Amino acid sequence: MVKGRTGQRVRLYVRGTILGYKRSKSNQYETASLVQIEGVNTREDVAWYGGKRMAYVYKAKTKSNGTHYRCIWGKVSRPHGNTGVVRAKFTSNLPAEAMVREKGQGLHVPEQHLKG
Amino acid sequence: RPFFPAAASSLLQPKRPHAPTQGIPMAPTSKMALGIKRASRSHTYHRRGLWAIKAKHGGAFPKAEKPAAVAEPKFYPADDVKPRTASTRKPKPTKLRSTITPGTVLILLAGRYMGKRVVFLKQLKSGLLLISGPFKINGVPVRRVNQAYVIATSTKVDISGVKVEKFDDKYFARDKKTRAKKTEGELFETEKETTKNLPEFKKDDQKAIDAELIKAIEAVPDLKNYLGARFSLRDGDKPHEMTF
Numbered sequence: 001m002v003k004g005r006t007g008q009r010v011r012l013y014v015r016g017t018i019l020g021y022k023r024s025k026s027n028q029y030e031t032a033s034l035v036q037i038e039g040v041n042t043r044e045d046v047a048w049y050g051g052k053r054m055a056y057v058y059k060a061k062t063k064s065n066g067t068h069y070r071c072i073w074g075k076v077s078r079p080h081g082n083t084g085v086v087r088a089k090f091t092s093n094l095p096a097e098a099m100v101r102e103k104g105q106g107l108h109v110p111e112q113h114l115k116g
Numbered sequence: 117r118p119f120f121p122a123a124a125s126s127l128l129q130p131k132r133p134h135a136p137t138q139g140i141p142m143a144p145t146s147k148m149a150l151g152i153k154r155a156s157r158s159h160t161y162h163r164r165g166l167w168a169i170k171a172k173h174g175g176a177f178p179k180a181e182k183p184a185a186v187a188e189p190k191f192y193p194a195d196d197v198k199p200r201t202a203s204t205r206k207p208k209p210t211k212l213r214s215t216i217t218p219g220t221v222l223i224l225l226a227g228r229y230m231g232k233r234v235v236f237l238k239q240l241k242s243g244l245l246l247i248s249g250p251f252k253i254n255g256v257p258v259r260r261v262n263q264a265y266v267i268a269t270s271t272k273v274d275i276s277g278v279k280v281e282k283f284d285d286k287y288f289a290r291d292k293k294t295r296a297k298k299t300e301g302e303l304f305e306t307e308k309e310t311t312k313n314l315p316e317f318k319k320d321d322q323k324a325i326d327a328e329l330i331k332a333i334e335a336v337p338d339l340k341n342y343l344g345a346r347f348s349l350r351d352g353d354k355p356h357e358m359t360f
Contacts (some may be wrong), residue, residue, distance in 0.1 A: 010231030010348040014355060039354040048356035 008086055014038055016054070016107035017100045022087060024057075032077070034085045046079035046086055053090055055108045058097055066089045076109070210243025215268040219275040222247060223267040223311070223347045223360070229256045231346035235273050235329060242285045250326035255345045258322050260288055269360045273339070278328040282321065 015038045022032040035054065040046055056072040064070060074090030098107075153159065161167065170177060216222070220236045224246070234256050237246040245263055249256030335340045349355065 010346050012230055012347070012349065014349065039352070040356065045354075045356050052208050 007077065009037035011032055012109070013055075016086075016109055018094060019085065021101055023093075029091065033088050033090065033094050034100075035076070035079055035088045035107060037084065037086055040084035041084070043079045043082050043083055044075075047085055049076045049086060049109060051074050052109055054090070056094055057108060058092065058098070069082075119229050141226060142335065146200065158227055169301065184219055198200065209241075210239070210263065212245075213268060215265060215270075216245070216263070216266075216324070219273045221269045221271040221273065221343065222261075223269060224261060224265065225267060226255075226265045229254075229259075232256050233269070233343050234261075235275065235343070236268075236332075237275060237280045237283075237325075240283070240285050245283070246280065246283055248322070248325055248329060249343070250329045250333070251322050252326055252330060256348075258283065258318075258325060262283075270340070273329065273336070274332045277332065278325055280325070281286075322343050 017036045018035055019034040021028040021030045022034060037046075037049060037073075037080065049085060052075070054074045054076060056074065058070055058072075059068050060070050061068070068107065072090050072092055074088045076096075077087045077089050079085070080087045145290055166177075204283050216236055216237060216239075218238055222234050222236050224232050224247075232249070232254050234247045234249055234254070237248060237258075240246055240260060242260075244260040245264070245266065246257065246258070247261050248258045251257050330340075333343065
């Protein structure tokens, strides 16, 4: 998060929506989540994002590490289906509220960790 | 041919052609007999040159001195545990991405200067990249950056005139704080904050590097403004479709 700086806000990440957990019709596996990355609509597009890190950022009432914002880190692991949805694994499973939250809390896919 | 004393000359006699002896039945010469002779004590003595070693040491074999007997240790360890052998693994030097060459403009993705476009100077021994804003253009000083937190663009600056030899990892090492011993009265006082001022030589180094860099940058139209502007994603931007 911007550390109280005035000046340009720079967005170096892509936004995403958490759609749910990896699941079949009546069973769900919370260790992996499904994520829709903005602007990614086909399976081929997902290849660029493979291995990129993701952060689920959310606010909490108490301060930890000096800030109200908290984060769960994760990685894009593979495409899911043909229309650009992506599977992701996080260091700890995403809470179910992640699927409900709209603006202000969200999923960021930073552009980092580009290889070549 | 090696010198053999006379006693062994019998071995050196050339093989006589075997003329068939008429009528007298003889046992066939066995090839093993030859080998047995060759492995004999006297033959190996000569072959190994033990006679030469003796001659070198005045007629007698040199006797190795027995090492002094180790005194019995007073204490034995309680457990028979093997000491861990130190690892001999040497990490490989960090591979530099092929798209990053000296003079490439990089986009910083994280940290204080995220979004800034910056010139890559060289890779340091620790694997980190040495970059400079230049400071005058975008406020990024001579700094180290990790390759993973960087996007390489296809824009290149000509840095053939820039001297980067003096920068290495030691240049960027933190100064060790010397902690004065606290007397009892001072124990509860917080340590005085020593203001950190950038040493003059670092400021001069920055100016020296930037002078060359800015010359090269101003030669290219618009490059100065490009480096001064920050990179940001906008709505509708798709990084996977961008060419950097």
